[in-house]
Amino acid sequence: MNFFDRLHDRIRTVDSVVSVGLDPDQSRIPDHLAEHDLPRWAFNRRIIDATHEHAAVFKPNAAFYEDPDGWRALEETVAYAHGKGVPVLLDAKRADIGNTTRQYAKILETVDAITVNPYMGRDSLQPFLSNEEAGIFVLCRTSNPGGEDLQDLELESGEPVYERIAALADLWNENDNVGLVVGATTPDELEEVREIVPDIPFLVPGIGAQGGDAEAAIEYGLADGVGLVNSSRGIIFAGENQGEQFAQASGQAARRLKERLNQYRE
Numbered sequence: 001m002n003f004f005d006r007l008h009d010r011i012r013t014v015d016s017v018v019s020v021g022l023d024p025d026q027s028r029i030p031d032h033l034a035e036h037d038l039p040r041w042a043f044n045r046r047i048i049d050a051t052h053e054h055a056a057v058f059k060p061n062a063a064f065y066e067d068p069d070g071w072r073a074l075e076e077t078v079a080y081a082h083g084k085g086v087p088v089l090l091d092a093k094r095a096d097i098g099n100t101t102r103q104y105a106k107i108l109e110t111v112d113a114i115t116v117n118p119y120m121g122r123d124s125l126q127p128f129l130s131n132e133e134a135g136i137f138v139l140c141r142t143s144n145p146g147g148e149d150l151q152d153l154e155l156e157s158g159e160p161v162y163e164r165i166a167a168l169a170d171l172w173n174e175n176d177n178v179g180l181v182v183g184a185t186t187p188d189e190l191e192e193v194r195e196i197v198p199d200i201p202f203l204v205p206g207i208g209a210q211g212g213d214a215e216a217a218i219e220y221g222l223a224d225g226v227g228l229v230n231s232s233r234g235i236i237f238a239g240e241n242q243g244e245q246f247a248q249a250s251g252q253a254a255r256r257l258k259e260r261l262n263q264y265r266e
């Protein structure tokens with residue numbers, strides 16, 4: 001079954017478009033978990049237990065797992081999220097020459113969806129795009145301040161680069177498996193990209209810690225009700241100062257974000 005059909009079902013089941021970002025910064029994991037064999041896994045397991053009822057997906061960012069213990073923690077985390085019935089979107093922002101991307105794309109046997117970087121063009125993404133079952137989220141207009149450095153540059157046609165990426169993503173969407181990443185910190189750009197691609201679901205990061213616009217994230221991020229609004233630190237570290245109760249605060253933060261976003265959903 002196509003990823004976006006599965007996501008549609010998941011969103012309906014939990015009545016939520018919240019993507020819970022699993023970015024377990026080791027310097028912020030509660031002290032009482034430090035003695036655990038894999039503190040990041042111990043942390044994530046408790047976060048998943050507390051938030052899964054509000055999670056349309058879990059989105060681990062690969063940057064937080066790139067060492068041997070991290071890989072094990074990620075493997076456990078993905079399996080556990082799947083055990084709870086929650087799809088996993090790996091935020092890896094991948095792409096390379098085709099021969100290398102063919103290797104990268106094997107991760108889609110383990111996770112349900114991935115973020116990819118369009119900078120190297122279509123052939124660098126083709127092994128991902130060819131996977132009909134997976135969700136492939138192409139970076140379009142990112143939420144960080146430097147997102148404007150390249151993505152806002154005007155082409156000869158007068159359109160900014162991020163709009164061209166959106167138009168290209170539409171062409172790349174032969175398998176109905178492409179999404180776009182557009183940050184909530186630039187609501188005008190969200191609106192513009194939505195006009196170019198009415199039918200493509202967005203992953204909208206930048207809510208919470210980055211201060212993005214939740215209403216715009218829903219108004220423009222969803223296509224036919226399908227899309228994702230991510231918060232990572234705002235959920236997983238909501239109970240940072242609450243010791244062993246930390247996960248309970250994360251559950252409440254996820255539920256509050258769900259309810260806030262649901263006010264704007266039709």
Ligand SMILES: O=C(O)c1cc(=O)[nH]c(=O)n1[C@@H]1O[C@H](COP(=O)(O)O)[C@@H](O)[C@H]1O
Binds near residue numbers: 023206
């Ligand atoms: O691809 C992403 O998810 C992403 C794209 C983007 O434009 N901005 C952005 O913040 N992200 C990711 O979304 C998450 C945001 O985390 P918080 O700011 O803690 O909610 C991080 O994992 C970022 O790497």
